[in-house]
Amino acid sequence: MICGTDEAGRGPLAGPVVAAAVILNPDDPITGITDSKKLSEKKRQKLNEEIKERALYWSIAQCDPAEIDEINILWASMLAMQRAIEALPIAPSLVLVDGNRVPKLSMPAKAIVGGDMQEECIGAASILAKVERDRQMLAWHEHYPQYEFARHKAYPTPLHLALLKEHGVSPIHRRSFAPVARLLK
Template structure:
């Protein structure tokens, strides 16, 4: 490698397979050129990140693997988006993966950038054995309360599946009134791949709905706050009143 320019070495590094990283790190760090030593350091950091992600993906399959060990065959992960906002629906999703599925980057949707969520949204739908999305609007939230509306959205999502799961992993909840074994997991969206995937589908779906409402009601700023109770949102309500998509039960102190 010492007879190659830094530019040529960079091109070689970009074409490496992960299993080649270690041997090239050893070669590059012995080079007398500081710029090449820096490339070795960067490659080592990249390998560390890859290994950490591999370990994380192994860990977030733990609850699914426990389910398979108990004899369950069709395991769904459920999560929701939009319990807290003042406007718009609550959206739930369920995702069923093939045993041992690993998708790089899948994590709690709140930990991901919007562009990463959008990218993973398509990957998840492509790789899932099955998925469903349930939407409950603001009027139903007002009628049944947000907790019951969330359960309704989750049931709708399950009913969208091609096959009924025999085991559900749910982010910090147990759905009443369904005859399916369930396991609630605190912070499940960062501990279970199927719950994490469901959180992404629910979040991206709800955000797209709120982007639509931003076009219908541009003065409220739904594009930026997605209906949550920001200063901007409260000021818009005070100035313009409420819209047909606002949750009246969340705005009793304002109305």
């Protein structure tokens, strides 16, 4: 029972950091799994559904902007991954984590830099986390259309920075991130 875990949303200026944990079925391989950033949105959506249908177990968890501001984005990412792993209905025998750090866990874990391209279970978690975070940012776009979250998913693009300056800080912006913090001063 090897679990892969990854997060999405460390760099954006708003919204949660989302993590997923996935235990794939070795007897039912899924073709095309890789780092979510290497896939088109259409392919990510298709694989997201396939992973949810065919994986042995999966879960998604997150840390909201207030938690990110309180403990910083690195520890919020670790906490979101820990929550996703703990939400699985069984304890994995090993957890493979994308990156160079391992969240606090009660089972063996190994960090793998670039793991989302090397281990299918991590790639699967990458896809689930990215699709869920993008879905949430589309929902936030409906609440705060002036920020155009549907276009940039809250990443610090020139458009987002200009809209942030024009409209001020929303309730879902991360106040500890430099471009947002500067506007609050």
